[in-house]
Amino acid sequence: MPRSAFHFKLQLFITFLTFILSQSSCSSCPINVWPKPRTFSWPNPQANPLSPSFQIISPSHFYLSKAISHYLNLINTEHHLPLVRPFVNFSSSSPPLRALRITVYDLVTPLQHGVNETYTLTIPSSGGTASLAAQTAWGAIWGLETFSQLVWGSPSRVAAGVYLLDKPLFPHRGLVLDTSRNYYGVEDIKRTIMAMGANKMNVFHWHITDSHSFPLVIPSEPELSSKGSYGSEMVYTPDDVKEIVEFGLSHGVRVVPEIDSPGHTGSWAEAYPEIVTCANMFWWPAGSDSLDKLAAEPGTGHLNPLNPKTYEVLKNVIADVVKLFPEPFYHGGADEIIPGCWKADPAIQSFLSNGGTLSQALETFVNSTFPFIVSLNRTVVYWEDVFLDDLIKVNSSCLPPEHTILQTWNNGPNNTKKLVDAGYRVIVSSAEFYYLDCGHGDFVGNNSRYNQPPGSDPGNGGSWCGPFKTWETIYNYDITYGLSEEEAKLVLGGEVALWSEQADPTVLDSRLWPRSSAMAEALWSGNKDEKGVKRYAEATDRLNEWRYRMVRRGIAAEPIQPLWCVRNPGMCNTVHPI
């Protein structure tokens, strides 16, 4: 055991002893931390003044230092006023907390999947110096966030007599943002990442491109964005990407790029019409049935798997994306291959009439790209469709589990089970629970559905994945539902998703927050209390507080209750099953 790891384990042991000795833990703490820490001991809730000259002492680490600047500023200026007066003993004449000393045992390990995120935090009741210890800088960043949430009031006070040991249940806690259907500025993305870090979410899954626009500037293929983006002001340059990636690292958030292909690539046709089948066609021709659609939704176009030029362009894209994003995961998409789109191409038609199948065409595509991505030291993430689609899918031999992670979105826990049973590591984004865009109706135009006589059954209002996912729906979902303990080990975590048919910067924050916070806590410390009972009722009050605190931090999270409910905990509950 290396010396640093030994020290860290010793520290954990000491903290554990402190818990045992502290007699009572804090199951419903007078000061809120979101997501709720795994163990949080505060036997005699007390607060001390935060010294006006409060400082943070830390070893040198490029990103941790940036995080410290961020948090020091936040701690000194936030002055959060809890909405419910906390039951905490406070005397302004108590000895102030003057410093937080950070110890990190491993300053080398980069932010990556599975990195040790554990931290311990000790704030003495006697003022002076608090201690934050972590194996890695990334755990230390989470500790800083927790510390910042234990500071409130004006002048600032800080929880004292607190001992915390914290680490996540799941290593992958992410958020998908689609920046193709509508564009988001760099500041919108940075604000989202900042909010993710505040919720200890660690993966920004950036669904950068799709059929609607190609906003990423690819240095070796500049025409993809110059012709395929929504405009020269609506692109992400290499400098923008660097800024976002670096911002992510200083907030504990990995940025995983997704270049969706071979489906969802209509926008590529603006630069390379010859590599895209069925581009710019009407998505669902009149008189045809559902199987003859050219796309899952308006915006047609698939990369042509039989055209060598496709791979020339795509490999340039992949190589540049790998250079732009240091992250070891590369998301290749591979969802929603629509038969009608490939069938619209003469070369594919002749391949099919010679006995070929669309699944073979997809295998050609995967076999021509997957090994290349792996050769660049990337683990490939695909949507589940590539393996589970009813019509077009590849054999598992094309997708060696050691290099492949599959992301599930259909069929709730059933598909999760199918994937782990096939030996794949899984990221859960069940549309039934984790799709944040659902419930706002359908976006297609000329829709007679909304012209029914009054009194007609409106169904789910036209949202394919409706109803709207409330924060409780998200909070209560167990992403390993129905799995054995062994199977569950392959579930890396989950990602909420915001698809942007009906979203853009005007609604970004309110669609994401605080509902993403619900997943953040469920994957960090679970959704159950010490007795194994779902804790959504208790979480309501804490999430209300946390939502207001996020708003003060510049994140326009939507309210979940009237302020009256927030101030009168329990009074807006129901005691009836509804």
Added chain:
Amino acid sequence: MPRSAFHFKLQLFITFLTFILSQSSCSSCPINVWPKPRTFSWPNPQANPLSPSFQIISPSHFYLSKAISHYLNLINTEHHLPLVRPFVNFSSSSPPLRALRITVYDLVTPLQHGVNETYTLTIPSSGGTASLAAQTAWGAIWGLETFSQLVWGSPSRVAAGVYLLDKPLFPHRGLVLDTSRNYYGVEDIKRTIMAMGANKMNVFHWHITDSHSFPLVIPSEPELSSKGSYGSEMVYTPDDVKEIVEFGLSHGVRVVPEIDSPGHTGSWAEAYPEIVTCANMFWWPAGSDSLDKLAAEPGTGHLNPLNPKTYEVLKNVIADVVKLFPEPFYHGGADEIIPGCWKADPAIQSFLSNGGTLSQALETFVNSTFPFIVSLNRTVVYWEDVFLDDLIKVNSSCLPPEHTILQTWNNGPNNTKKLVDAGYRVIVSSAEFYYLDCGHGDFVGNNSRYNQPPGSDPGNGGSWCGPFKTWETIYNYDITYGLSEEEAKLVLGGEVALWSEQADPTVLDSRLWPRSSAMAEALWSGNKDEKGVKRYAEATDRLNEWRYRMVRRGIAAEPIQPLWCVRNPGMCNTVHPI
């Protein structure tokens, strides 16, 4: 006929002749005006430069002058770029438009229900001076809005060769905002009013108070807000009200106050516990059935109709509100009287055991307040419940139709018909079509509904009035559905409503817009084309444009489609009934 009215009619006649002579009208105009004008003739779409020294010449009128300042600034600085390039002939060397001359025939009539809103607008193809003529200043303000939407580009150009005659189908086009469950700042309200005016909506129905908070400062009863508001920073002072009312007048928007009573008054108990029954109790006691609820939702409290002190306080409130709001409509609420709340009071219990009924108690309340409101020269608006509730309602003799308007929200067109058949003027706010808060789940805490096994039927996600009302749902609703022509005359118009259980300033704009715009157009010029066919498909493209223009004006309206759809009109349509 007064001379000014004669002139106005002459002007209308001349404009009408111009239409006839212009051969073709503009059914799908290359420049969008929302709501679509009733008649809009632009036979040869052409644009001229807007002179850099463009000015507006107008008679003197306090509010019209304010509107002119607003629009002159907007016209000179907006530089809207249409998302779809308009098919308009433009030459920068054409003669510029130098001025807009406004003629108003009646400068005296105040903004009130039924005021003449007609205007005509003529922009000559030869540059020079355009003409806006209206019977009243309020019609002229609408003409200014229309004119502003006919200006675009940088440098600015303006539609030319345009002749417009415009007036609304319904005189009452409103929006309800609940500022009690959550608070909105004065700037939020002013921005909402500005957006309403831009959509030619003319009634801001301000649901100021409710059980959750009492934010309105009542000079004669200051404790109602000092104790009943959410805090000293979350009130509306008389100066705030004056600012809002004046702002409304300069945007063509009346501000109708609602002081909901006798239900929805829990917040009054902070100052006067003795006049409120069941205040601050748990809203739905365990072990009781739905009929024993104390409130329709958390937040209990009804004014006690049998306590003389109730009327002492309430009449002070009414008298002050009437002073604060010059508007001739006064909304008294009177919805959702919950039996359990009144039954919780000993005096009411004894009244009931002596043979009294809850409906008699409500009649006492109405008879003690309605005549007082009428004596202050106000028309009383109530929610339909006071007359249509299953359990507690008053006889029509208490509600003389000449002084009463009823606002319907339940049961779609059926209740509209019941009300007009009883001889009442009606404002339509059907929850099935016009409630903007629906579809975001339930807000009560501790709700086991959201803890079902995966695969369970989620129903409508717990939203009592779900699903979410899409803009098309709102647009397509005919508020006189099922009525005879004679009955339809009693329908004054409609109001969309935003109740604030799950809304506050963070989501205000995106919940309201552009969905309120859908009602605005349907009530202004209808939802059908010249052939009587619902025009929602064509409206999609126009609403997309208008939504982007609103965003540029500082209103964070939500997107209804990907930008790709906006730029490729028709490509995101469906030709299949879904």
